[in-house]
Amino acid sequence: MISLHLNGPGHLNEHKQNSDVSCNGENRINPKLLSLFSLDFNLWNYQHIRKDNMTTKEKKGHSYTLVLMVTSAAIGGTLQYGYNLAIMNAPTIFIQNFVNETFQERWGIQLGVYEVTLIWTFIVSIFSLGGLTGALIAGPMSVRLGRKKTLLLNNVFLLSSSLLALLSRTAKSFEMIIISRFLVGINAGISMNVQPMYFGESAPKHLRGAVSLSSAVFTSFGLVLGQVVSLRELLGSEPYWQYLLASNAIPGFIQLLTLPWFPESPRYLLFDCKDKEACLSALKRLRGCEVRREELDELLQEQNEIKSDRAKQPWDLLTDRSVRWQLISVAVLSSAMQLCGNDSIYFYASYVFQEAGISAGQIQYVTIGTGMCEFTACILCNLLIERLGRKLMLMGGYVLMTGWAVVFTVALSLENIVTWMPYLSMTCIFTYILSFGMGPAGVSVILPTEIFNQTARPAACMTAGFLMWLNLFIIGMIFPFLVSGLGQYCFVPFGTVCLVTATYIHMVLPETKGKTLPMITKEFYKLNYRGHRKMDLEASKAQYKLGEILHSTAL
Incomplete structure (x- = not known):
């Protein structure tokens, strides 16, 4: 028998009979699991929220x-x-x-x-x-x-x-x-x-x-x-x-x-500083209105999940099976950001523009167009990301970059044969950068903030940043040798990286748009614990189901 006591305003004490969950062959619930979902709403002083929130449509703030x-x-x-x-x-x-x-x-x-x-x-x-x-x-x-x-x-x-x-x-x-x-x-x-x-x-x-x-x-x-x-x-x-x-x-x-x-980050104030009042004040300022109960419920659920956890270090993530595929995903996407060759294409732009017949004095003005391409693409990505989702924009960007890398290679190979090929090469530069800006440029950076919890997020961002900068240094050092050694085929390695990354995104990465951290964690659970005993999987499903019941009851 499980007894749920949800003492927040608008909630009745609810007793659910015959709700035993079998975990490891015993009819009991792990105390840590139970504390995960027993949310003490009294700590949050819901008098800060308007009493008519449950009966009227919430007023949106600026x-x-x-x-x-x-x-x-x-x-x-x-x-x-x-x-x-x-x-x-x-x-x-x-x-x-x-x-x-x-x-x-x-x-x-x-x-x-x-x-x-x-x-x-x-x-x-x-x-x-x-x-x-x-x-x-x-x-x-x-x-x-x-x-x-x-x-x-x-x-x-x-x-x-x-x-x-x-x-x-x-x-x-x-x-x-x-x-x-x-x-x-x-x-x-x-x-x-x-x-x-x-x-x-x-x-x-x-x-x-x-x-x-x-x-x-x-x-x-x-x-x-x-x-x-x-x-x-x-x-x-x-x-x-x-x-x-x-x-x-x-x-x-x-x-x-x-x-x-x-204000400071509300999650940092709540989870790291344990200052609920400062968190609530920061949320009110950032939202421009009274804080929605759903958002507070989400914060409380995440707080209970990490209640006894300390801030993790990068080496802790390497040994934590529960975040294994999250870490692999961050490593793949952070590395691909630089290994795709987008930053290197800026160095190659001057050569291509020169081959296209643009005078040396005008190249500096044309080069500004490459930056404008990425800027425009990032703005479009910003407008579309909440409609199309992270996965589609990431995978679509790398697929397009793969195609343009192939076209670029063909154009460079034929530039001495076909007179207008240098102009196609110049076009490929702009379209390659546009494709990068439409997804990989921005989504890769925000991913660690969405798939890791508060205690693991700084370590995950540190790992992502380390790999990004390391690969930027490596690609910057070897790019001249790629150009001299591979000639017109210098973008074949970059196209290969884009194709492999797009395949990984399609097969592994879940969509995170509009999902809470527990929902995203549930998606990764199937990968992180694949091959475990069926009993453990069924027990985990029961635990997640219980969590969803409690969370929906709290709302």
Whole structure:
């Protein structure tokens, strides 16, 4: 016999007879399972919710606070990733000359093309190593300091980087540029991990995908903004390249001035800080109205599930069978984001545009079109994600990228035979980037926030960020060798990665649109415990069924 006592307003004490569930051959329920679903609503003081919520249609509030919070966090967050990728293209020749001049003044050495290129490659690649470092420290920082404070403190790395870049020319030190790029990489690595977590934990369920995907929108916007600021008419000329490298401080200052006015993540306040009143206050501000009972019920259920759990580390996830396929999915999608070659295609764009007959002076303007493609695609993805779902947009994006990689390979192979083939190659660049932006660019980032619970989420985001930055560094180092070694077939490996990833998504990844964490966990349970005894599977189904009964009764 199971006795359910749901003491929240509008709920009667209900006694269900003859509801025994057989677990491991005994007619009993594990105490931990029972406590999972015995929700004490009195702790939440439901007097905060209007009494007529159960009889009248809830009044929807304005989420202006949520929109402004997203803008503030993203301007100093993922926007920096795209911006700092873009601003390094224009001053390439100027910084290379600066390195050569520095060697001549210090040691009287005239560097050759190979040596200058090697140093320049290191200046560019150190950004990825900084991002890798930032991804590793983002998890512990977000647990100890909270999501908002971590983003604010992250600006220390950004402002230090800007100062070093600004003074590097005066100090005649290219080493300061290297340190600057490493520090701004740390800043990008932290924000790319913590910001989607902050958004996913602050947004209501029906807007969770769109709000989390705004991280990708601001990343692509930062890319376009960096390309525009890098024009020769602005800061992309020889006298101003040091100001271009330091210009990333402006978004950081905007965030420092605005983000403190917005609340911390409600889930962090409830689960990590155990502060129910602060959580409720944050929810009210972010929703712009009284908090819906359904949302509180969902939070309470998740809180009871992780009541005795501590924050997990990445190595804890490796040994936890209950999240095995969630971790594999995050690893596959985070790696595919870089191994698909989308970021590398930006470096290849100049060559293709040149082959298409565009003059060297006009290439910088045409290149802005590549950034605009991704920006436009991310906006469309943001508008469609809650309608089409995560799985369809992810799989569709990689399928399209596979097709365009094949067309691109054919176009490159025939460009010396057919006169209009270079223009087809140029078209493939835009369509490849559009396909990437329509799904993989944003959905891959928000996935860890949707399939892991509060205790595992920071470790999952840390793992995803580590793999993303590691693969970005690897692909950046080997891409020149792929071009020289494979020639017109250089995009065959990228197309293969896209095809394998699309197949994995179709076969393994469940849809998460509009689902609560317990629902998503139930989907993964079949994979994580496949091959176990039938009795254990039946017991688990009974446990989930009991949970659904209790949750529906609580509503």
